Amino acid sequence: MRFPAEIAARMTRTLLLMAVAAAGTILLVRFAPGFFSDPREMDAKYAAAARAEMWADSSQRSIASIAVQTVSGWRRGDFGESRQFGVPVSELVRARIRVSALLLAEGLGAGWLFALCAAVPVSAMRRGQALCGLPFTILLAIPTAAMATACILSEQGGPVLVFSLVIAAREFKFLRALLESAWSAPHVLWGRAQGMPVLTLMRFHIVPNAAPRLFPLVTLSIVTALGVLVPIEVMFTVPGIGQLAWAALMNRDLPVLVATSLLMASAVGVAGVFSTGARALEDA
């Protein structure tokens, strides 16, 4: 009974937070400089007509009318029409969501594999941990944009590599701490003292103890990955959601921006629900 209730509460909270995220985006964009500009103004041929049209539309520029338009777009299922591209937002998002999802999945998978492969042996070491962890500390100190630039310049790697390095650098630190605490548990120390093989210890003690605590880390990983999606997609010109959000930001394309913010908020929310569900199942 507790498990479905917790999931339902979390889902309701996520939906409310998504509504707040959408409202916040509308407010920010509505008051952003350049929101009222129209590219047709630059063309003398259209300037007068565009200005007259904008003047006529001015009644529809209030926050309430923007909110109504946004909600009616959601109800139609197309999320409104893109101001920049003149097509339904759902079309734009549908074409890009697969690209971003694939990139995220590959980056997260490779990053976690990389972090686990490094953290497991380093956590079992008795000396030289700091030295072995140094590459990850250095990676943590390099901004994502600099990593992407380095990849582009050296013509080595690509967005997946940068994603995986960002994730690995961040998760290695947490994984190492988690595994270190598992290795220093009294029963594991006793097992080591008895000469139990490392693989047996890993299988029966370390992995079962550490696994439930990995779920919140996965959630954090997803949030980190979503955060770096924009710079990576922009710098590598990957036609995904991050690049779409970037173009929408630069062009004050409100319907697209609201849709991408909602996507981001829902991804974070779903990751949170996943983490809560895993914890509730474990408690049960």
Added chain:
Amino acid sequence: MKVRISFVLLLLLLASAALTLRFMPFDYASQDRTATMAAASAEHPAGTDALGRDRVVRVSAALLIGIGGAVGAAGITTMIAAAFGLLAAFSPAPAAALLLFVSDAFLSVPWLFLLMIARSLLPLTASPLATAVTTFLVLAFLGWPAFGRAVYGGTRSMLSAEWMIQGRATGLRDGQLIRLHLLPHLSSFLVPQFLICVPAFIVAEANLGALGLGVGEPMPSWGGMLLELENSAMIARSHWVYLPIALLVVVLLILESFTTEVKSHA
């Protein structure tokens, strides 16, 4: 010991940056059009950029602006988080729930994405100083939610401590309890959080700057200087173009060592 070495290194870096700005015959914006993309020379020890601006001077200025801005922003974030956490902890349950919902609303969108939205929707064509202030203020005002929640959790757990109950029993008011008891106890928690924020803000500024959303030209910043790396002609001419990123990594490693040390003592 390690933290002392890091501290001395950081002070040396800051002092040398300040001395460079004081004694070099150029400022960060002055251009030498006869020496654009120049290699290292006696006049320009680390060469010049595409506009003939001295790289050592610009890196020195970026170091001071980056660290100064990040420290200031981290200070503001710490204050906001402390105020938020204390306010929520001392509020009645419905008000506390509402405040926590507000912090969750900020956390519902990834931080870097939120930063980009907020920064790009603020004026980009302002004076360089205004863009620098705006960038660091955006970092400060969006950096507090997770930290504020942690302060709230810490304060809630302290409210039931014996020394708090005794403080209440002796007639201390909420303000006095906060000033005399809670803040001194929370400092062991606030200081590491502040130290975590400083490198995080430096990296965030660098990421924003690399997308053209950071500090405006000609004021130098880590992010702005990373953009130089996109100029392949410049890279072919001089390896000094890597100086900003190398120095940034060194500074972040020094700051990371502070954080590790303080966290281990907390």
